């Protein structure tokens with residue numbers, strides 16, 4: 001490093017300590033004119049520009065630092081932060097993902113040590129595998145907490161090899177730690193893969209008998225807490241609901257076909273025992289958003305089952321989760337996430353906000 005560069009860097013550091021961000025940026029720029037390959041100056045410049053909310057320039061400086069010396073969890077985190085605020089949300093997400101994969105250094109979230117992003121931010125940015133499962137679990141457990149319900153049931157309907165169920169187990173453990181709500185996890189599957197589609201409603205152009213079979217022994221040996229329920233879920237789920245489980249608080253439908261989806265939804269209809277549910281149950285449907293070849297539509301598959309469910313049940317409705325409309329990002333699972341509103345539930349109307357009479361008072 002040149003003598004001039006070192007001198008300017010020292011000045012920049014002093015300005016930083018005095019919180020004179022524009023002077024610090026000027027000195028770092030000078031230092032970089034003298035020593036353009038100095039990664040530390042690029043990094044500090046990136047941080048200083050972020051203080052001035054010059055997000056795009058900050059992201060550029062941080063990217064330069066990472067290009068020169070590689071990125072740590074913290075540098076990727078700050079890059080993500082600047083990119084997100086510069087409006088480059090997809091790039092921000094990639095930076096956050098890199099930050100997450102570097103084993104983080106600073107605990108920020110109670111119950112989930114060692115993370116730079118909050119759990120809610122990681123969820124919204126989908127910086128985790130199977131974020132859709134984490135989302136329904138976290139939402140269900142958070143609502144249970146507000147309502148004073150200590151334990152919920154989470155189910156995956158359609159397990160196949162078990163990758164989804166294993167992810168659900170992992171997310172359930174994190175959600176339990178963060179919310180203090182106990183979660184029982186169950187996976188329902190025939191164990192033998194898909195049954196033969198009956199008619200066009202089961203999308204035979206897409207789903208074939210016997211696909212997605214399970215190695216029951218291999219999966220059972222990997223499961224830590226989830227229980228497998230084997231057989232036709234239309235029967236086994238109905239039976240399960242009579243065994244006094246904790247209220248259903250998170251559901252993933254992934255049985256592909258219309259018939260079993262419709263059959264299981266019937267066990268959740270207006271006549272079901274409300275004590276077996278949260279008043280609003282987050283429900284993920286895996287086969288409602290897809291590519292042109294999949295051609296999902298409301299006259300077949302899961303979407304038809306949802307349509308019929310809503311037509312048949314005046315007091316229980318499945319509707320898209322509108323929270324996602326508030327986010328700058330758009331993932332397909334956002335549009336696959338529904339809420340089952342159980343208007344007849346005794347706790348449906350329970351007030352869960354913290355607003356007081358003087359909230360929103362005239363200022």
Ligand SMILES: C[S@@+](CC[C@H](N)C(=O)[O-])C[C@H]1O[C@@H](n2cnc3c(N)ncnc32)[C@H](O)[C@@H]1O
Pocket residue numbers: 156157158159160161162163164165188189190191192193194195211212213214231232233234254255256257260
């Ligand atoms: C696409 S796979 C599930 C993939 C899994 N959710 C994952 O994330 O890895 C669909 C599964 O639904 C199951 N399935 C279909 N109809 C069923 C029924 N009537 N009862 C139980 N399971 C069923 C099949 O056995 C198959 O394993």
